[in-house]
Amino acid sequence: MPGRVRKRSPLKTPDRPYIALGLEGSANKLGAGIIRHAPDGSTSILSNVRHTYITPPGEGFQPRDTAQHHRDWAISVINDAVRTAGISLHDIDCICYTKGPGMGAPLVSVALVARTLSLLYNKPLIGVNHCVGHIEMGRQVTGAQIQLSFGNCLDRFARVINLSNDPSPGYNIEQEAKKGKRLISLPYTTKGMDVSLSGILTSTEAYTFDKRFRADGRAREGDTEDIITPQDLCFSLQETVFAMLVEITERAMAHIGSKEVLIVGGVGCNERLQEMMGVMARERGGNVFATDERFCIDNGIMIAQAGLLSYRMGYETPLTKSTCTQRFRTDEVHVAWRA
Template sequence: MMPGRNRKISPLKLPDRPYLALGLEGSANKLGAGVIKHAKDGSTSVLSNVRHTYITPPGEGFQPRDTAQHHRDWAINVIKDALHKAGLSMQDLDCICYTKGPGMGAPLQSVALVARTLSLLYNKPLVGVNHCIGHIEMGRDITGAQNPVVLYVSGGNTQVIAYSRQCYRIFGETLDIAVGNCLDRFARVINLSNDPSPGYNIEQEAKKGKRLVPLPYTTKGMDVSMSGILTSVEAYVSDKRYRTDPTLGDSDTDDIITPADLCFSLQENVFAMLVEITERAMAHIGSKEVLIVGGVGCNERLQDMMGIMAQERGGRVFATDERFCIDNGIMIAQAGLLSYRMGYHTPLSKSTCTQRFRTDEVHVAWRI
């Protein structure tokens, strides 16, 4: 649901002039650069949002060193493209925002180095941004959600979040691996393509599934566990009933398990777990809004299941498409510019990055 791209920024005072920021994202295999504008009337505009993805062969994940090399190879082209599409130069910008964490160490470091270099070359202040806060603030701006329960689901993170007293509080999270990691690892087991992403290809395969196989369902209070369900679904690949082509073999066709069945079963179980813990958070804080952010948030089946739950509670679900759900530079620009307008910037001596940067460690000064 994307009702509009411009929304008043509150509680920040209206800017006395337009503000412009470049955002750089590279915490995993997506390298993104985007330019955002905060206008004098308080509205925000996406001027450009460019992304390049490091894609590995089927059955292979992306390694930190190779991913960092990809980011170094493509950084100049992606940034130039973003500035060109925005019709701006580096001199026009107010600040340069980059992903401080969380994420993979080597890719984060390569993008932080680019940000520092640009800061020194053009004498522009730096703003280090929490990756999750970027997702949330871009999601809020694009969808118009006011005070939602946030389900943050990506390759490296699974969290249920709500805002309180200038902090995004984590109500529940994964106890082991993230939902995106779970899906990606299973895609490698059944040799699905990584283009455009393993999760997307699992979603398409799941639409052809007809059989729901038994899998663990593990919620613990408001937390979830993914490692057990991953181990269980992987075990079916060695089952004598498993067929990549159901027309082959002499087994009863009603007894055959296909890759599509496993993708379907995995999605249904994992997404049901996520809907359950999100509903608990909604009941706890009395909210009727759910905002889904992160790369897995593009999944239409997850959005549908969450929508059914929210509708039964008299609420609604907010989600974005792949332009803003999947890691991108514009979300870093948005969160960074909000911080910058509150007087925050990152000194060059502290312009580091970290693989572990909790969502609830950030002071959300721009909200009441």
């Protein structure tokens, strides 16, 4: 987390309670969370408030409109978080915000809110990597010590087949996949511990133009061929993508000698992924750790957790460097508190 360093030392048990406000807005979810680290080493989640920008089925969320949503809801969400926590913003030690990765305009909107609060209340800013936030919150909730995280391409396909965005495209694909009956052959691309999802997404979309594809899942009069339904495509996409993820995760576990897998991010809520990953981990004598939707879906508390750990190591983000980076890679972050 780029910023100014006041000191460098191992993370120690705090000598007093530390409280952080975390603001997340890298995509269509605006979150504000408040967390406290106590002298006895315990961590308390004081509040975790979230509001989601939902578009009509078949439509994605555009950066400008999503940013406007965040600006419209920022005061309400932050006030709810503070009220639920039972504190004042004057009690906060630091204000943490998502620096990236994510969508440019929404990121900038939330960073602006964070800078404003920093100036109004004279509190230090901490820029946080979104993915590190997911991982640190997952570790905190599950107790996992080693982790592997990943993303997914499900949201875009949900738009192609006109699935609802409420509560989320990925969730609705999971429900449709449970109704699928045939596994369609799709591109399977892994290389080392990397995967390529562009080919499988293009191939899956192409099936919607196939003459056998029936958007309503019903055969037409005179049909003699096997029909392809949206449920079949959801099922096939899930099974293939998750198989790729399980393969590279197993390879990574073997490479670093790990027996633990932490599934984070919105896709981490998917029960089928948890099941497949669990089978693999158990065969290796290991365990899978996953969180529920409170923490796996983008939220403010994960930014507060990672930011407060960084702050306790002496890191701050000066106002002049409180920018956003859409392509902020996880491996660019110096996770000093885990050294």
